[in-house]
Amino acid sequence: MRILIADDHTIVREGIKMLLRDAYPNAEIVDVCDSIDLMKCVYKQKWDVIICDISMPPGDSGLDAIKQIKENSPKTPVIILSMHKPDQYAVRAIKAGAMGYINKGAATLELVKAVNQVMSGRKYLSDDVADVLADAFEHYNNATGVETLTDREFEVFKLIASGRSISEIAKQLVLSNNTVSSFRTRVFEKMGFQNNLELIRYAVDNKLI
Structure with missing residues (x-):
């Protein structure tokens, strides 16, 4: 049995490995700290299960990683392990191809x-x-709010809501300032925001930050 763990926090990876070693003493368990090394391992070898964080540097989110994993190895199950509440990312993760959240x-x-x-x-x-x-299935045909945003738009939305500047977001997501500004514009158009304050207020009111 071969298990791959991806999380940018060392203490989290060590805790997961300890738990899995107790449950699967004969398993080969490998851990990586970012999406680049995650995909290198995916392209190089086959895995029985991949456990992946939703937010990892240097730019690709766990959602992007799921899609790439499923393209390269469609039958490999991916479990998303996240600090975010399910109502923020679970639907997007399952749609991207995750088998668990x-x-x-x-x-x-x-x-x-x-x-x-x-x-x-x-x-x-x-x-x-x-x-x-x-709940998402029930409201599928009447999607409103953040449900209308693409995965990348939602990522930019969350970073703006947390107080990040365009340049800070661009650096974190490894995008140009112009690209991030374009995503911000799309978010504002879809959500009807006039400024960042309205976006932040919406995020706070809906417990998205």
């Missing part, structure tokens, strides 16, 4: 169960994630 706060209780389930070919959906997906 777990909040880091519940990882110790759920991760082994999730690994076993996705390796059997079934998605792992905790109760809170299942509720989010059911």
